[in-house]
Every structure is written in structure tokens, then in C-alpha cells.
Amino acid sequence: xxxxxxxxxxxxxxxxxxxxxxxxxxxxxxxxxxxxxxxxxxxxxxxxxxxxxxxxxxxxxxxxxxxxxxxxxxxxxxxxxxxxxxxxxxxxxxxxxxxxxxxxxxxxxxxxxxxxxxxxxxxxxxxxxxxxxxxxxxxxxxxxxxxxxxxxxxxxx
Amino acid sequence: xxxxxxxxxxxxxxxxxxxxxxxxxxxxxxxxxxxxxxxxxxxxxxxxxxxxxxxxxxxxxxxxxxxxxxxxxxxxxxxxxxxxxxxxxxxxxxxxxxxxxxxxxxxxxxxxxxxxxxxxxxxxxxxxxxxxxxxxxxxxxxxxxxxxxxxxxxxxx
DNA sequence: AGTATATCCGACTATTTCAGTCAAGTTTAT
DNA sequence: ATAAACTTGACTGAAATAGTCGGATATACT
Numbered sequence: 392x393x394x395x396x397x398x399x400x401x402x403x404x405x406x407x408x409x410x411x412x413x414x415x416x417x418x419x420x421x422x423x424x425x426x427x428x429x430x431x432x433x434x435x436x437x438x439x440x441x442x443x444x445x446x447x448x449x450x451x452x453x454x455x456x457x458x459x460x461x462x463x464x465x466x467x468x469x470x471x472x473x474x475x476x477x478x479x480x481x482x483x484x485x486x487x488x489x490x491x492x493x494x495x496x497x498x499x500x501x502x503x504x505x506x507x508x509x510x511x512x513x514x515x516x517x518x519x520x521x522x523x524x525x526x527x528x529x530x531x532x533x534x535x536x537x538x539x540x541x542x543x544x545x546x547x548x
Numbered sequence: 549x550x551x552x553x554x555x556x557x558x559x560x561x562x563x564x565x566x567x568x569x570x571x572x573x574x575x576x577x578x579x580x581x582x583x584x585x586x587x588x589x590x591x592x593x594x595x596x597x598x599x600x601x602x603x604x605x606x607x608x609x610x611x612x613x614x615x616x617x618x619x620x621x622x623x624x625x626x627x628x629x630x631x632x633x634x635x636x637x638x639x640x641x642x643x644x645x646x647x648x649x650x651x652x653x654x655x656x657x658x659x660x661x662x663x664x665x666x667x668x669x670x671x672x673x674x675x676x677x678x679x680x681x682x683x684x685x686x687x688x689x690x691x692x693x694x695x696x697x698x699x700x701x702x703x704x705x
Numbered sequence: 706a707g708t709a710t711a712t713c714c715g716a717c718t719a720t721t722t723c724a725g726t727c728a729a730g731t732t733t734a735t
Numbered sequence: 736a737t738a739a740a741c742t743t744g745a746c747t748g749a750a751a752t753a754g755t756c757g758g759a760t761a762t763a764c765t
Binding site for chain 3: 573575576577591592594596598603606607608609610611612613
């Protein structure tokens with residue numbers, strides 16, 4: 392799970408889409424202006440989002456992009472995975488335990504990284520676009536990942 | 549909190565140090581060979597680690613590096629912060645809520661990103677070098693996901 | 706003193722990714 | 736037909752990453 396501004400732009404744009412959606416498509420030009428992201432760059436990102444099945448496009452005049460499903464069903468992790476072609480976090484073959492047997496201390500950190508990556512993924516999976524739109528991201532002072540938050544919210548729209 | 553191979557190398561090297569330390573300094577050459585990281589690159593990283601107060605150096609023959617304190621007191625987050633000069637995650641001024649008031653939807657993702665960064669930091673703060681050396685990485689003692697989601701992965705026990 | 710061993714330091718290079726641009730297309734409502 | 740919008744691919748500058756290189760400095764041991 393890679394975290395960069397690319398993924399953040401994608402999430403920002405998707406949140407904008409969810410926020411300003413009222414049944415009709417939203418043009419990228421509008422998103423670009425509101426979020427202050429270059430239109431051409433957005434086109435690039437939305438190409439990936441569309442191919443990833445996260446948005447639907449409507450071509451021609453009056454067209455634009457729409458979420459492919461309800462905002463409560465679109466997780467942040469989906470968005471980031473769609474725009475960032477996945478990277479391998481560890482050098483030695485992933486779960487295969489193929490190499491890395493030579494020295495015991497060499498792969499000590501691999502468990503850590505895999506677990507961290509897992510943590511991040513779980514967190515981003517627990518947040519939906521609807522959560523973002525409704526500011527339901529912070530909170531839970533100190534205890535995070537209280538399960539089932541996304542499911543409970545059902546997109547008050 | 550930036551996550552790249554740079555930080556991972558640093559953690560690997562520090563874990564190696566903790567693992568092979570028996571009172572006397574460990575040379576970077578030994579670490580480089582065991583962890584298969586270039587010596588010159590390690591020197592670069594350990595310069596930062598030393599300036600960050602995480603390791604002590606002993607120059608001259610028989611010299612090398614030692615942990616500055618017990619492995620249980622060195623957190624992974626310390627290491628990563630030491631080698632990665634910190635970056636700002638959001639474009640608009642950080643906690644200041646200075647800009648970003650223009651459009652409501654624009655900063656919607658900022659809370660998310662700040663929270664995510666916080667999550668990552670908390671996780672990496674909860675893991676010490678000693679934890680890594682003893683394989684106590686998975687199943688982080690309930691600091692996360694205490695709701696029974698990733699329950700007791702039985703790594704150590 | 707001299708030397709081997711090690712850390713220290715700064716500049717340098719190559720590769721990749723990021724962020725954005727440009728120039729063409731295709732589809733479709735009017 | 737025309738214009739609005741998406742679609743695609745190639746291209747670019749800037750930055751970060753990952754790694755290299757050559758030397759300088761400190762110190763233990765002859």
C-alpha cells in the first residue's frame with residue numbers, strides 16, 4: 392500500500408465526486424477547479440479509476456463521471472489501489488519464504504513490514520467515501536478501528 | 549510518516565545491530581554483508597542515526613556502532629523519523645487550518661490523511677527493536693484491533 | 706611513528722516516481 | 736454539423752530515491 396499525493400489526489404477527487412453528485416455526471420473540469428488539481432492529471436487518474444470499476448463515465452455533452460456505486464460502498468483502499476499499481480514491500484519473495492533462510496536476522500523486519508502494510512490497508516478499508524463526505528473520519532479518541540463503522544453509516548443521502 | 553525502502557533498510561540494519569550486539573561495537577561492513585545493503589549507503593544512514601542519537605559510534609580499529617540504549621527502548625518510529633527528514637502530508641498548512649476554508653469538500657480528505665499518518669505512527673511506535681529481534685511483531689498486544697478482528701496471531705506465544 | 710581499521714563527510718550519478726502537459730482522437734446531445 | 740465532453744498515448748521537468756566515490760579523520764596496535 393503506497394501512500395503519496397497521487398493517491399490523495401484520487402481520494403480528494405472521488406470525495407468531490409461523491410460530495411457534488413446529485414444524480415447527474417460531474418465533469419472533471421469542475422472537480423479540477425474545486426480541488427485545484429490539473430485537469431490533465433485528473434484525466435490520467437480517472438482513466439485508472441474507470442478501468443478499476445470505481446467510476447462510470449458518460450461521454451458527450453452533459454457527460455462526466457459518476458461513482459459506480461454508493462459512496463458508502465467505495466472504500467479508500469479501493470481508490471488507492473486503483474491508481475497506484477501495487478508495489479512489493481519486501482525485497483525477498485513475498486510470502487513464499489523462498490529466499491531469506493540464509494540469515495535469521497535478515498528477514499526479521501519482513502514480518503513487521505507485512506504487518507504494517509496490513510494495518511494500513513485495514514484502516515483505509517474501514518473508511519468509505521461516505522465517511523469522508525460526512526466528516527466521519529476522526530473521533531474515537533484513542534481507540535481506532537472500532538469495527539463495523541462503515542457498514543453502519545449507510546450513506547445518509 | 550514516510551515509508552520507503554530507506555526506512556526499511558535503516559530498521560533492518562538496526563535490528564541487525566541489536567541482534568548481533570554483545571557488548572562490543574558492530575562494524576557496518578558486517579551489517580552490510582549480512583543484510584546485503586551497500587556499505588556506503590549504510591554509512592549515509594548511520595550518519596543520520598548517530599546524529600539522531602539512536603546509535604553510538606566507536607572509531608578506529610575494533611570500532612563500529614552500538615545501540616545508544618536498550619533495544620526495548622528503541623522504537624521503529626524513532627528509526628524511520630531519524631532517516632527520513634519529515635515531510636508534510638497535506639498541501640494546505642498543516643494543523644493551522646489556515647487555508648482550505650474556501651471549499652468545504654476540498655479539505656475533506658485532510659482529516660483522513662492526518663488520521664492515517666497518526667495510525668501508522670502509533671503502530672510503529674508500539675514496536676521496539678527488541679520486539680523485532682524476538683519475533684514479537686504480529687499480534688501487537690491489542691493496541692490495535694482490540695475488537696477481536698486480528699486477534700492473537702500467536703507469534704510469540 | 707606508522708599503519709591498518711574503522712567511522713565520517715560531501716559531492717556525485719543513475720533510476721524511478723510524481724505531477725503535469727500536449728496533441729490528438731472518440732462519443733454523443735443538440 | 737458542431738461542440739461538449741470523455742479517451743488515449745506520448746512526452747516533459749522536477750523531485751526523491753538508491754547508491755557510488757573519494758577522501759578526511761580518529762584510534763588501536765604494533
